[in-house]
Amino acid sequence: MSTNSSVNEFILLGLTQDPRKQKAIFGVFLLLYLATLLGNFLILVTIKRSRTLGSPMYFFLFYLSFTDACLSTTIAPRLIVDAISQRKTISYKECMTQVFSAHFFGCMGIFVLILMAFDRYVAICKPLRYTTIMNRHVCSVLVILGWVGSCIHSSAQIFLALRLPFCGPNVIDHYFCDLQPLLKLACMDTYVINLLVVSNSGAICTVSFIILLISYVIILYSLRNYSAEGRRKALSTCTSHFIVVVLFFGHVYSYIHARQPHFQ
Numbered sequence: 271m272s273t274n275s276s277v278n279e280f281i282l283l284g285l286t287q288d289p290r291k292q293k294a295i296f297g298v299f300l301l302l303y304l305a306t307l308l309g310n311f312l313i314l315v316t317i318k319r320s321r322t323l324g325s326p327m328y329f330f331l332f333y334l335s336f337t338d339a340c341l342s343t344t345i346a347p348r349l350i351v352d353a354i355s356q357r358k359t360i361s362y363k364e365c366m367t368q369v370f371s372a373h374f375f376g377c378m379g380i381f382v383l384i385l386m387a388f389d390r391y392v393a394i395c396k397p398l399r400y401t402t403i404m405n406r407h408v409c410s411v412l413v414i415l416g417w418v419g420s421c422i423h424s425s426a427q428i429f430l431a432l433r434l435p436f437c438g439p440n441v442i443d444h445y446f447c448d449l450q451p452l453l454k455l456a457c458m459d460t461y462v463i464n465l466l467v468v469s470n471s472g473a474i475c476t477v478s479f480i481i482l483l484i485s486y487v488i489i490l491y492s493l494r495n496y497s498a499e500g501r502r503k504a505l506s507t508c509t510s511h512f513i514v515v516v517l518f519f520g521h522v523y524s525y526i527h528a529r530q531p532h533f534q
Contacts, residue, residue, distance in 0.1 A: 277436035280365055280455075282358045284349065284445045296353035303346040310339040326389045326404040327507075333413055334382045341375035344368060349445045365447035369431050372448065373471075374424035380478045381416035386511050387485045388412075394504050395492045426470055430463050482515055 285295055313335040317323045348368070352358040360368070393400050431449055437457035444451040449467045453460040489508065493501045 277362065277438070277440045277455075279359045279361050279440065280447065281441045282348070282352055282360055282445060282447075283441060283443050284352050284358060292353045296350055299346060299353070300350050303342060303350060306342045306346075307339055310335040310342075314339075326409050327386065327393075329406070329409050330382055330386045330389060330413075333416075334379065334386070337375045337378045337382060341372065341379060344371040344375060345446045352445070360447060365452075366428060366431060368447040369449060369452075370424050370428045372446070373427045374420050377420040377423045377474060378416055380474065381419055382413075383511070383515055384478055384481055385409075385412050385416065387482050387515070390508050390511065391485045391489055393507070394489050423470065423474060427467065430467055433463070434458070434460070486512065 284292070286292060314332060317328050317332045317335075345368070348360065389404055392403050396403065427449060431452060434452060434456040435458055436455055439455050442451045442455065450464075453464055453467070486508070489504075493504055496504060
């Protein structure tokens with residue numbers, strides 16, 4: 271527990287207080303969570319055991335599936351259990367661990383998407399040098415840099431969270447521990463910390479999205495000299511990744527917008 275806090279546990283309100291809706295939430299999210307774990311597990315095992323899926327694209331997909339499974343496990347089990355529990359409490363240490371883990375794996379997911387876009391850029395724009403540039407050593411170094419960057423981001427977030435003093439109210443109006451609902455409970459002026467939190471997450475998402483956007487603009491521009499069949503084949507390798515990027519960042523930006531501090 272923080273030395274600045276007299277609170278040693280929090281109460282999570284969850285998505286709803288309606289008992290019937292809570293049962294529905296339990297069933298729906300349990301199925302979704304199990305399906306997520308099963309799907310990612312099959313992807314991990316298939317890539318790991320297959321000798322034909324050794325390209326950089328599948329190397330990065332392996333880590334994307336891994337981070338997705340970890341991120342889901344960080345949040346979903348607590349939501350599922352709390353949906354049918356009378357006592358929806360989480361200890362201070364567990365709460366801080368959840369804050370760190372959610373930001374760590376969420377940030378890593380963003381970085382892996384960037385690496386996958388870079389892989390497609392090299393494959394389409396520099397096909398003759400693809401195997402030289404995207405060798406296994408380079409891919410491993412890029413993934414390690416992603417882990418390091420995620421650790422720096424989540425460490426900055428948890429550093430801010432640990433500085434928050436909690437003097438009384440401990441009811442979190444959310445389904446998991448995150449900085450924004452915790453800021454509402456802190457017994458101090460959190461305006462500056464709120465700005466730092468949103469700036470940290472917002473900067474990473476904005477810069478990452480711009481990088482992804484630029485990479486796809488370059489890819490589309492480079493396809494102007496391809497034949498129709500060549501363009502079709504090249505774009506077919508990018509379509510699924512582009513859809514994931516749009517869905518992912520659409521959700522992230524809506525979430526960050528909801529967390530932004532309001533100027534008086």
